[in-house]
Amino acid sequence: MIAAVLVVAAVAVITYRVLAPAEVLTPARADYPAPVSAATGVVGTLASAPLIVDRRLRIYATTRQVRADAPVDARTRRTPYWSFRRWPAELIGVVAGGTTVVSRWSDGDLVALDARTGRIRWRADGPPPGHGYDGRRTGASTNYTPAGLIPATGRGGRTVLVLIGGSGLRGLDLTDGRELWRVDIDGSCRAGALTTTAGQLVTVDACASPQVAEFHDVETGRLVNRWRPEDAGPELGLVPIGCGNGASNCPAMRTTSGGNSRGWLVDRGEPAPIPVLDAAEVVLDGDVALTPSGNELVARSVRSGAELWRRTGPVPARIVAVQPGRVHLLTDAHELITLDATTGAQRSSFPLVAGDEVVPWRPGFAYASDGFVAIERVARAAPSDAADAQFYAAGQPVILAAT
Template sequence: MRWPKWRRRIMVALAAVLAVAAAVTVGHRVLAPAEVDTVARGAYPAAPAPPAGVIGRLPVAPLIVDGRLRVYAGTRQVYADQPVDGGHRTTPFWSYRRWPAELVGVLADGTIVVSHWSDGRLVALDARTGRVSWRADGPVPGLVPKPRRTYASTVWNPAGLHVARTADGRAVLVAAGPGLLDGYDLADGRRLWRVDRERGCIGVAGTTASGDLIGLDACPKPVTIEFRDAVTGAVRTRWRPPGAPKDLVVIPVGCREGRSGCRGVRVAGPDDSPGRGWLLGSGKPVAAPALDGTDTELDGEQALGTSAGVVTARSARTGAERWRRTDLGPVRILAVRPGRVYLLTERNDLVTLDPATGAERSRFPMDIGRDGTGWRPGRAYAGDGYVAVERVRQRAGPDDDDQAYFPMAEPVLLAAS
């Protein structure tokens, strides 16, 4: 028996409504903003003490946290694995994902891992468990260049994300976006202050070892360097180097981590000039002529430089030589950390020196398996006695895609020093 036309029309309309409702439900589940926090199921690992040498190879850049974990970045994920001295990346110890926002920066201080997202959200995780410690609304980042597949720029030099530690040990997170600076108590995510200016008028270069924020005020020109109290956001000092150009580029040096906790700056013009070095303290910066030039780094008040195959340590203030090494040949300074200066030789040997005396702590080829040393270094990082280096093709250029830029699937070498 055939149904009447009116009943068939009702059934067709009902089926259409149900189909639309199902599509909306599926679309909401797939496309709606969401976060997934997969916490650790095992115990927090102990900190190992591996012998000096190359530990392993990794497809992405590790951020060493608390000497126990390796933290990595992805497009929409921050995650950790262990053991820290493992030869390869392993199953995540914990993982945190967000959708549809993209991850733009990761910073670690002690056992707190902070992630900054493209929608401005700040999320702090407890490194011991992967659980969310706090969330806060922060400044929406400006244009951040797309990272290469190692995400080294995301975890080793996060744009607009810094920590200032005050004399009494209080840690303040500083997040920056176009025209905005925000300060947060790192322990609980409470916002302490905000500076809101016209887009392009204010920026941040890093934080000092004494707990100040190194800011840039560009409105009106000429650009002025500001040192702000990290707890209140108030400007302590406004300063321009004598004879400085109207526009300035400020490069922090001698930093505890990334561009946080820095003991000096190199100030240059926008024309790629080498710039002049300055030491940072409680007052106005002090000239440090030994820091002039791009081939020097800072350890305390000691400038470490490489030139014509000679490694030297000089007083940053006076330029008085303290020690020199002439037996290493052409080298590049990869990183400087308290008690260690990491050098890479022309043959890609990693040499670790004591910055106080120049004495050699360790030396070994940055090689593993049959990979060889026919590469040049890209980005590099050091923390908690570990060193990580990107391996880049000898003739790769900055505009090459990742396939042409990296010589292998696991381009990051991790070593213990």
């Protein structure tokens, strides 16, 4: 009897140690790396989609871990510079502001790490997002389009982290995690969200009839405006345009309703209609609206609509990413072409080929920052619900290039 009790106790202890909530923080043990300016061309391939921070680190997201490696131009993923792992919570999203890397977890916790050291800078409770990790093998959506986690810059210059969850909206100071404001509403009624360069959070009240866009000041949470286009139908969608990573600090947006779309500048508060942004294929870089059409790319002033330049290439190319001053095009033959967004001058052009074995592929998530471009290679014929082994075109699905 005593032996049986001891066995049960031992099993209980082991089970607790295995399944109990736990965190493992492995801080940096090396000096903070120097910024990198890589030679133009393909850098290498990666198993995970990198978020570039401070031109020095690559941040990766997996189911229960956020980790960094360096240098940015390493051909493959390196031994972690630092890492942070939690159990059993799952990673929901990652954003960065300066040298602060904020992770959001399925239990609602927010943990901010110092990119330079990997140590915890602050942590805070947040509304549980109601779902787990959804980044597939590469973590691209977790790094590039984190749901309900949007940085913003307020009118007074404060950097604010906006949270959207089951209990509503919250604004935290990104530097120290202090809660600045809270709006208690039904988070399930929020559809679409972005922050603007005018210091506002825009969401759609999907429970209103007809649906309406709400504008909140990101520093105070104050409701500034309830607005909808005059010709919109009962449902209303929002598409961020010209933003930073994800839907952060957007100068413009596109509303969709009843099969129609309209472009608006939101950099001065009240939405201003901009017809040059109406079409779904138009992208924005600063004050330049870029419209692809077959093998032609036309750049126009976003405010006047005047044509700035026009490029006609030998073959059609699609816009896969933009970053300040650069627009990146990809042809069907996988040639990556980078143009100066202001003048149309070609900065670089090279085959986006790494020499590894791949099946015919199409671009998935694409990300551009600090002169680098990272693109997921998705099997051309793979349906969206395919298992990862069939969905991606290579064992190292992400190709990284310097432009």
